[in-house]
Amino acid sequence: MSRMLARLALSSYRWIGTAIYPFVWSYLAARAAKGKEDGTRRQERYGHASAPRPQGPLVWFHAASVGETTAVIPLIKEVSRRGIAIVLTTGTKTSARVAAERLGPSIIHQYVPLDFKPAVSRFLDYWEPDLAIIAESEIWPMTMVELGQRHIPQVLVNGRLSDRTFGRWKKRPWLADALFENLALVIAQSELDADRFRTLGALPVMVSGNLKVDTDAPPHDGNALKHYRQQIRDRKTWAAISTFEGEENAAGIVHRALKERTGLLTIIVPRHPERCDAIEAMLNAKGLTVARRTRNDPITPETDIFLGDTIGEMGLYLRMTEVAFVGRSLFAEGGQNPLEPAMLGCAILSGGNVQNFRDTYQMLAKNGSAKIIRDVEMLAKGVNYLLINDEVRRKMIDAGLETVHEMRGALSATIRGLEPYINPLTVKARLQPRGDN
Known part of the structure; x- marks a missing residue:
């Protein structure tokens, strides 16, 4: 019965999203008018790429805003150091600026596609990521389902669930289980967060500590x-x-x-x-x-x-x-x-x-x-x-x-947890050096 409820809810989410998708432009235009969207790159929110995909293995990192972006920057640098191409998506102009300042041209930045099937499918069709690494608690149903259907491993790093978020998911355990089972691995900030992810159906789950502790101190002028x-x-x-x-x-x-x-x-x-x-x-x-x-x-x-x-x-x-x-x-x-x-x-x-x-x-x-x-x-x-x-x-x-x-120590613990997913891509990158198509 719970499986049926989950399928019905996700199917409804998909079809409602498809129905309102043509009208989302007005929402994005309003946000751009308020300075909350980059009007010059609005097509990226529909999954249209604005950069060529490099050859070889590619990892998709997603970080919602500045805090999450800052937290995963050392991890991004470590993966990139192994010769693996990175596309980083964020949801805010500020996080895009932080990514540009601290990572420069070593990675590709795109704005995250809206969680509608046409946008997500277009994004995944183009970038064809070998692995998706998501920061903290970004749970987007259509994105998770699409990644799962394509058998692309999804790993949640620096994972945490606030009291409010955990409470909302607990009220819908059938939906949580259907979504969280798509995660190949959760690397949680604390034992409490780990227990919460397990309760919601995520397996396996490990604890790393907070990646934000392993970041450099904020820069200044x-x-x-x-x-x-x-x-x-x-x-x-x-x-x-x-x-x-x-x-x-x-x-x-x-x-x-x-x-x-x-x-x-x-x-x-x-x-x-x-x-x-x-x-x-x-x-x-x-x-x-x-x-x-x-x-x-x-x-x-x-x-x-x-x-x-x-x-x-x-x-x-x-x-x-x-x-x-x-x-x-x-x-x-x-x-x-x-x-x-x-x-x-x-x-x-x-x-x-x-x-x-x-x-x-x-x-x-x-x-x-x-x-x-x-x-x-x-x-x-x-x-x-x-x-x-x-x-x-x-x-x-x-x-x-x-x-x-x-x-400190969360970064090394996270890298250890990711090794089964990263090591094969490292070998693949050495056999097929990175380059633009």
């Missing part, structure tokens, strides 16, 4: 950092990063409470920069003076808030401070990745809603490098305490760096 440090001089700074609605207001409250005592500069980096006009207006209404990165505003002694309204410059913002509050944790749920501030020498504060990064926060908190706060008042006290206690702040920073070092 050295000239820009020197420029801002000269302007900041000896002012105390703290940063509220990856913030969601309500958390910028909290940062403003903290700043007003502390600035008279500390001469404070507050750095705010919203998760979605398109909200920055509204954020600036809100901060101005509080009587706070705002400088913005995109305007190249100078940081003067009168500047209260430096608004990091760019994408891909977290390495710059975090190097401007030693205290970081990580958002989506106080007034939103799920949390954001705390590893980057830990790597870059920041004492970490966070709200309690960090379900998506529970294991990472537990390790950081256990080692004394992260503190969980309950509300805005506690955030203000935590920021003030860390700014005026150099020894405590330094101990938290050192503990964070040590924790990151202890957590």
Whole structure:
């Protein structure tokens, strides 16, 4: 009965997708108008290639956005080093930019095809991947079914399932089983994630740790950092990063409470920069003076808030401070990745809603490098305490760096898990050197 339900659901998904496929152009056009799609490469979303397929074996990597792309870059480099061609798909303009900056012409980037049969089939017909490697929790039914029908191995790396996502799949075990059985291997971030994937029907499953720990620290513009440090001089700074609605207001409250005592500069980096006009207006209404990165505003002694309204410059913002509050944790749920501030020498504060990064926060908190706060008042006290206690702040920073070092090893574990799939392609690549058709 469950098999029949799954077939019916997937068949319905396919036919509904086929029916609305001709009208998807208006959706993509609207996204392009908002700057969320690359209008010049929109055909890639329909599965049309914009680059020639190289000869020889090819691995398709898919990473949804910036975080996932950054996590798999070392793995992509390792596979590419073996002479295997790579096509990397992502879903956002920002992740495409990150791929271009950090991988250059060594790989082919395409925007991921929409999860409709015509687009997916066209993509697979052209690229003919020997292996598909998917990052974290990107589960697209039509793509998984099409890969399965073509007997192309699918491996999920750095796999994780949030509480919410796992709960949704558990309500439809018959559908989860029909999809997850297509995965040749799941390499999960943690034992909890591994157990969840097994519950949903994935086999085999192994644990590697978090690939994001094995990435390099976020890059930065050295000239820009020197420029801002000269302007900041000896002012105390703290940063509220990856913030969601309500958390910028909290940062403003903290700043007003502390600035008279500390001469404070507050750095705010919203998760979605398109909200920055509204954020600036809100901060101005509080009587706070705002400088913005995109305007190249100078940081003067009168500047209260430096608004990091760019994408891909977290390495710059975090190097401007030693205290970081990580958002989506106080007034939103799920949390954001705390590893980057830990790597870059920041004492970490966070709200309690960090379900998506529970294991990472537990390790950081256990080692004394992260503190969980309950509300805005506690955030203000935590920021003030860390700014005026150099020894405590330094101990938290050192503990964070040590924790990151202890957590490393996911890349080598992932490569070991992939060897049965990668090694034959390595041999094939040596027999048939890469080249354009």
